[in-house]
Amino acid sequence: MRVGAAGYDGALSGQEAQGMELHEAGAVALRDLLAAGDLSARELARHYLDRIAERNPRLGSFVTVTAERALEEAAAVDQAFVRARHADHPLPRLHGLPLAWKDLLDVAGVPTTWGSAALASVPAAADDPLVASVRAQGAVGLGKTQVPEFGLTCHSENLVAPAARNPLDPSLSPGGSSGGSAAAVAAGLLPFAPGSDGGGSIRIPAAACGLVGLKPGLGAVPSDLSRGTEDAYGAPRLVVSGPLARTAADAALLMDALSGAAPGTEPHLDAASAATPAGGRTLRIGLSVRSPFEAHLPIELDPEARAALDAAVVLLERAGHRVEETDLRYDNRYHPAFRTVWTSALADLELPPGAEERLGPFARHFRARALARPKGQRLGAARLLAKIAGDCRIQWAQYDAVLTPALAQTPRPLGYFTAFDPEEDYRRQCQFTPYTSMVNVAGVPAVTVPTHRTAAGLSMGVQLIGRRGAEAELLGLAAELELAGN
Known part of the structure; x- marks a missing residue:
């Protein structure tokens, strides 16, 4: 289905809109088409469902497609559009926009597998708070996307369904744990998607x-607070919800929905939309390739990761910012403390008899270690991680943002991690990914942005870490990088 230019004066116009496929238009442009009545939610859902039917068998991005339900939801959205127009009421923020849920989130009436063969796959009784919040804003869910078992790893391979594959090269992993969602967005099977x-x-x-x-700071998405800000042992709550999208503006639109921005306001989208190639403001950005893992593991940057970092420096300086190398230091005890906290939750799983044997090798190994771990060790790791979190925030706060590589290596082949024993898998x-977990521990926001394309057509990017509450500023920086690179 193609976008027609007639009568449309939104994010796309004239030759930009004429002949463009719907999935090429972007979430903000689709929102405007829907709001203008130039496109129905049902037409849009059908377009994406057709693409999923055609392409998902090769990509494995979806584990469940709820096509019939999606079309029913879209029809209800179209009916709500007519009522809103007659009553002159505003439309919900995500009116008619399709998305999908990670298979770690409950959606009423749809099975949640958690990517694990150890759990019975039964329809959920109620929506997860995040799902309920986003659906209330008019979004149409198309199904569930692939994840690693319990969301534990940085790939999206499990024993439940075919592995998710990277659309840029299907022999490679799209990463994880939001790998199925990322693959779907990158392949044009979704305009954007919420991840965790x-x-x-x-x-x-x-x-x-x-x-x-975008990984928001802890508490920036209200539905995340239903899980608290600390675990039962006092460690910082690591998991937050945030957007995946092809552009900063599309990510900002979804972040406004996730954050519960006040009706009629778009703080994140405004920040991304206001970006210019030289924004007229100068931020002090600290550059670092130090990792808290390096005290225990050799961390080496691929040349392509270095090229992405160098490109980001050029683009940020072109946008008017000052980039300077830092002398950041991380507590040498970070690695064992993080590993303890990260895997300890496996001990809390309530598994039915015989289910232990159906766990994948990684989860089974680290669950056994977690169950054998003394409570005092878990408490000590939690306290240490809370201290390290404060140290990180103090160091990073010297700068308006901190720039690091996003990944140390190019995307890895399928099986690169799972072909080895769990300890080697973990080390790899x-x-x-030596630069990401420390941001979760600190509870601050960070955004990753593509800045370099390899000769093989792969994408490499960088991470920008912000202060608490800087989600909109980071999306503005991401938009500046996009513009400076064009």
Whole structure:
């Protein structure tokens, strides 16, 4: 289905709109078409469902497609559009826009597998708070996307369904744990998608697939607070929800919805839309390739990761910012403390008899270690991680933002992690993604942005870490990088 130019004067116009496929238009442009009545929610849902039917068998991005339900939801959205127009009421923020949910989130009436063969796959009784919040804003859910078991790893391979593949090269992983969602957005099966990030699970697949991925600060998305700000042992709550999109503006539109921005306001989209190639403001940006893992593991940057970082420096300076190298230092005890906290939740799983044997090798290994871990060790790691979080925030706050690589290596082949024993698997994950988990520990926002395309057509990007509450500023920086690179 193509976008027609007649009568449309929004984000696309004239030759830009004429002949463009709907999935090429972007979420903001689609929102405007829907709001103008030039496109129905049902037409848009059908377009994306047709693309999913055609392309998903090769990509494995979706594990469940709820086509019939999606068309029913879209029809209800179209009926609501007619009522709103007659009553002169504003439309909800995400009116008619399609998206999908990670298979870690409950959607009423749809099975949640958690990517695990150890759990019974039964329809959920109620929506997760995030799902309920986003659906209330007019979004249309198309299904569930692929994840690693329990969202634990930086790839999206499990024993439940075919692995998600990277649209830029299907022999490679799209990353994880929001890998199925990232693959779907990058392949044009969705305009954008909400993800979750407990150690890089939005930013890693965004970087691997050439997308913008925002990890908000802890508490920036109200529905995340239903899980609290600390775990039962006092460690910082690591997992937050955020957007994956092809552009900063599209990510900002979804972030406005996730954050519960006041009706009639678009603080994140305004920040992204106001960006210019030289924004007229000068930010002090600290550059660092130091990782808190390097005290225990060799961390080496691929030449392509270095090229992405160098390109970002040029683009940021072209946009008028000052980039300077930093002398950041990380506590040498970070790695064992993070590993303890990250895997300890596996001990809390309530598994039915015999289910232990159906766990994947990684989850089974680290669950056994978690169950054998003394409570005092878990408490000590939690306290240490809380201290390290404060140290990170103090150091990073010297700058308006901190620039790091997004990934240390190019996207990895399928099986690169899972072909090895769990300890080697874990080590390789840390070396692939040595810059993301520390941001979750600190509870601050960060965004990954593509800045470099390899000779093989792969995307490499960078991460910008902000202060608490700087989500809109980071999306503005991401938009500036996009503009400076054009």
